Amino acid sequence: GESVGLHLPTLSVQEGDNSIINCAYSNSASDYFIWYKQESGKGPQFIIDIRSNMDKRQGQRVTVLLNKTVKHLSLQIAATQPGDSAVYFCADLDSGGSYIPTFGRGTSLIVHP
Amino acid sequence: DAGVTQSPTHLIKTRGQHVTLRCSPISGHKSVSWYQQVLGQGPQFIFQYYEKEERGRGNFPDRFSARQFPNYSSELNVNALLLGDSALYLCASSRTDYSNQPQHFGDGTRLSIL
Numbered sequence: 001g002e003s004v005g006l007h008l009p010t011l012s013v014q015e016g017d018n019s020i021i022n023c024a025y026s027n028s029a030s031d032y033f034i035w036y037k038q039e040s041g042k043g044p045q046f047i048i049d050i051r052s053n054m055d056k057r058q059g060q061r062v063t064v065l066l067n068k069t070v071k072h073l074s075l076q077i078a079a080t081q082p083g084d085s086a087v088y089f090c091a092d093l094d095s096g097g098s099y100i101p102t103f104g105r106g107t108s109l110i111v112h113p
Numbered sequence: 114d115a116g117v118t119q120s121p122t123h124l125i126k127t128r129g130q131h132v133t134l135r136c137s138p139i140s141g142h143k144s145v146s147w148y149q150q151v152l153g154q155g156p157q158f159i160f161q162y163y164e165k166e167e168r169g170r171g172n173f174p175d176r177f178s179a180r181q182f183p184n185y186s187s188e189l190n191v192n193a194l195l196l197g198d199s200a201l202y203l204c205a206s207s208r209t210d211y212s213n214q215p216q217h218f219g220d221g222t223r224l225s226i227l
Contacts, residue, residue: 034215041220042220043203043205043220043221044156044203044218046216046217046218049215089156091155100161100171101158102158103156103157104155105153105155106154
């Protein structure tokens with residue numbers, strides 16, 4: 001299948017700053033995208049999703065932006081807190097194709113108090 | 114409501130043995146998927162089951178097999194274990210097999226092969 005990659009393996013921020021985690025995907029047929037947060041010793045936790053008919057979606061303190069032209073999405077976390085420290089994964093799916101979501105390696109977010 | 118539960122949480126096996134991992138989905142979820150996550154990597158898709166039928170299979174050898182029971186719980190079996198099978202095995206559930214909805218993950222089974 002196609003690969004999903006992340007631009008930065010590690011992102012360090014100060015508490016209270018805004019964080020931006022980027023993700024590139026290569027499957028032009030992908031039309032559904034999900035962000036997951038994985039804390040140490042835990043399974044991935046769903047954060048937010050977005051479908052290809054949207055370019056922006058907001059949740060609580062998080063915003064996902066989708067740019068289909070360049071096959072790029074980002075996760076913005078406002079007022080980053082120490083509890084946000086984790087590895088963040090994006091995954092993409094082609095809802096009209098086989099159900100095999102593709103995950104990238106992940107970005108490790110480190111929040112300094 | 115309880116989330117996805119997996120058992121056991123940790124397991125140590127030796128090469129050549131077989132292992133069975135278990136998963137109970139969120140109540141009302143009928144689809145279960147299995148993933149392998151090697152340290153430092155994202156989850157890799159192994160299988161998806163819906164209504165007891167296999168709906169998807171990733172690029173894993175035939176040593177890996179799974180099944181889903183009438184109560185929607187699932188087992189992942191791995192035979193002839195290799196050192197490279199050491200990983201975190203994740204189970205995820207969703208309401209249906211539609212691919213445009215998020216899966217919800219359990220905390221995984223940490224499998225170590227000696």
